[in-house]
Amino acid sequence: MSGLCDGRVTVVTGAGRGLGRAHALALAAEGAKVVVNDLGVAPDGAGASEGPAQRVVEEIRAAGGEAVAHGGDIATTDGAASLVATALETYGQLDTLVNNAGFLRDRMLVNLGEDEWDAVIRVHLKGHFLPLRHAAAHWRAEAKAGRTPVARVVNTSSGAGLLGSVGQGNYSAAKAGILGLTSVAAAELGRYGVQVNAIAPAARTRMTETTFAGDMAAPEDPAAFDAMAPANVSPLVVWLGSAACAGVTGRVFEAEAGRITVMEGWRPGPTADKGARWTPAEAGEATRKLLAGAEPPGPVYGAT
Numbered sequence: 001m002s003g004l005c006d007g008r009v010t011v012v013t014g015a016g017r018g019l020g021r022a023h024a025l026a027l028a029a030e031g032a033k034v035v036v037n038d039l040g041v042a043p044d045g046a047g048a049s050e051g052p053a054q055r056v057v058e059e060i061r062a063a064g065g066e067a068v069a070h071g072g073d074i075a076t077t078d079g080a081a082s083l084v085a086t087a088l089e090t091y092g093q094l095d096t097l098v099n100n101a102g103f104l105r106d107r108m109l110v111n112l113g114e115d116e117w118d119a120v121i122r123v124h125l126k127g128h129f130l131p132l133r134h135a136a137a138h139w140r141a142e143a144k145a146g147r148t149p150v151a152r153v154v155n156t157s158s159g160a161g162l163l164g165s166v167g168q169g170n171y172s173a174a175k176a177g178i179l180g181l182t183s184v185a186a187a188e189l190g191r192y193g194v195q196v197n198a199i200a201p202a203a204r205t206r207m208t209e210t211t212f213a214g215d216m217a218a219p220e221d222p223a224a225f226d227a228m229a230p231a232n233v234s235p236l237v238v239w240l241g242s243a244a245c246a247g248v249t250g251r252v253f254e255a256e257a258g259r260i261t262v263m264e265g266w267r268p269g270p271t272a273d274k275g276a277r278w279t280p281a282e283a284g285e286a287t288r289k290l291l292a293g294a295e296p297p298g299p300v301y302g303a304t
Contacts (some may be wrong), residue, residue: 005244009091011083013037013074013131014101016052019156019203019230023098023234024056026234027241028065035087036060037101038069066091074101075122080130085253096152099128099208104175110167117170124174128155128181132196136189143192152188152241154199155182159253162200162263164300175200179252179265184275186250195249197240200263202256204228227257236260268295 010027014020016038024034038053053069060067070086072079087094090261102124105116132153139151160168161175179198186196226232239245240253254261270290278286 002030004030004238004244005096008095008242009033009035009087009093010096010097010098010133010241011035011037011070011087011094013083013127015056015098016040019201019233020098020100020236021052021056022203022230023100023237024067025059025063026064026231026238027096027098028067029062030238030242032096033091033239034060034068035064035070035083035090036067037072037074037083039073040162041072041102074131075127077130080134082132084134094135094138095150096154097131098154098237098241099125099131099155099178100156102156102171104168104171106167106171107169108167108298112169112275120170121174124171125177125181128178132181132185136142136185136192136194137154139189139194140192150192150243150246151189151192151194152245153185153196153236154240155196157182157198157200159200159202161252162252162254163298166300170294182252183250190249195240195245197245197249198255199233199236199240199250201230201233202228202254203230203233218278225258232257 005027008031010024010032012020012024012027015024015034015036024036028034035054036053036056038056040050040052041282051070053071057067057069068090070083072082074080074083083242084094103120105120107113107116132155135153137149139149142149155178157178158171158175159165160172160179161179164172174244182196182198185194189196217225236253236255240248251263252263254263270293272290274282274286
């Protein structure tokens with residue numbers, strides 16, 4: 001390995017399995033000291049176990065790296081604060097935050113319960129906001145003390161957040177919210193030495209291997225490239241979490257298999273300006289003409 005993250009301290013949420021585990025192992029392999037956060041819950045957020053986080057810590061240590069487990073709920077103020085405190089108390093600094101934790105409670109909108117909405121918004125969106133808030137407060141204090149950090153945040157959105165996904169209204173809304181949060185955080189925190197980016201990964205995890213089983217299956221030939229392996233996404237996360245990505249902030253990247261795509265987001269398309277107030281009929285006619293010259297919207301995941 002190149003030692004891209006030598007001397008850096010990284011926090012990864014939801015790092016006990018899947019993408020988070022792959023990120024934690026990859027960051028440690030590049031020299032980072034890693035705080036491995038995971039509640040050890042089921043795919044729908046039920047239950048809890050210290051086992052997944054501790055097993056990843058043991059993997060990292062067995063490979064010669066440094067890591068510590070954190071089992072707090074990062075969607076609470078106390079849990080997010082203790083996450084940052086764990087990095088500072090154990091290793092004396094915090095350089096990179098990788099927000100990854102989440103689970104699913106899929107339903108079509110007419111069947112989606114308020115509790116299922118709240119739970120998914122909480123873990124994904126609030127679970128990004130609170131660790132970011134506490135890490136950013138630390139970095140701002142460092143900058144104001146004359147110790148401007150080389151800090152990095154990598155948020156985790158999804159294709160569902162970019163395009164929507166049938167049966168995942170709660171998840172899609174949360175992941176779209178993370179994109180907005182990323183843009184605001186990049187704009188607000190740059191003055192303190194913090195760069196904030198987001199990824200929209202596609203990989204085989206507990207959240208995808210059932211819903212998209214056909215697309216996520218591992219190849220039968222063990223020598224073949226496993227396109228959906230979570231570890232394929234981690235090299236980009238490592239780079240975005242390192243000092244090497246200087247100048248890259250406020251960006252969203254799709255990462256899947258061997259492909260990295262810069263997502264360009266909402267941009268103005270065809271426009272009409274009357275210079276005065278439209279009537280409803282005029283507005284409708286003008287809009288029809290604009291749509292005729294506009295690019296069609298992207299496909300919604302799972303649409304038939």
